[in-house]
Amino acid sequence: xxxxxxxxxxxxxxDICVRELLSVSISASAIDRLIKSPAYQALLPEAVLQLMGSxxxxxxxxxxARLLKDAKVNxxxxxxxxxxxxxxxxxxxxxxxxxxxxxxxxxxxxVENPQSMQNQVFRLGKTAEAENRAFxxxxxxxxxxxxxxxxxxxxxxxxxxxxxxxxxxxxxxDGSPPExxxxxxxxxxxxxxxxx
Numbered sequence: 001x002x003x004x005x006x007x008x009x010x011x012x013x014x015d016i017c018v019r020e021l022l023s024v025s026i027s028a029s030a031i032d033r034l035i036k037s038p039a040y041q042a043l044l045p046e047a048v049l050q051l052m053g054s055x056x057x058x059x060x061x062x063x064x065a066r067l068l069k070d071a072k073v074n075x076x077x078x079x080x081x082x083x084x085x086x087x088x089x090x091x092x093x094x095x096x097x098x099x100x101x102x103x104x105x106x107x108x109x110x111v112e113n114p115q116s117m118q119n120q121v122f123r124l125g126k127t128a129e130a131e132n133r134a135f136x137x138x139x140x141x142x143x144x145x146x147x148x149x150x151x152x153x154x155x156x157x158x159x160x161x162x163x164x165x166x167x168x169x170x171x172x173x174d175g176s177p178p179e180x181x182x183x184x185x186x187x188x189x190x191x192x193x194x195x196x
Contacts, residue, residue: 014045050120061114076195136163151178
């Protein structure tokens, strides 16, 4: 089995930021109660990070960039980088670039430019217009392979609906389809398994 990159999911990244950036002013037990509450778990990571950013400023961007800057590349990154000419990612990390990808497009920004990261609601769909246009042009009537992504971002769903791929192949660790499948007007085939 190929080891994971160790990168946090969007929800895990949200929780890490809350624990690390708020721990000075709020007790650890209060943070634990907050993170375990169903209402908090239902929040989009961007909503939580925006609220934090409104009180502690650019510290959120710098913390996320520092956390993801040294992300480790694994065999999945190397395989995808070697076998696909264009890679579109919503991840902020640079794993595909480190793996030798010829063209890796960051739809939601990257750690290279922390202000570009769509990690807050007011930035969603606004920071990567050229990248989003390239995505739209590339996916129209093609087969889209989705690995390790929730498909819950409204800007990506909008692009999928306005420039529909022929088919979406969705790899799900537990075999469950993406929650947004009813909002996407393209046939989605789900396979259960890990990226390897």
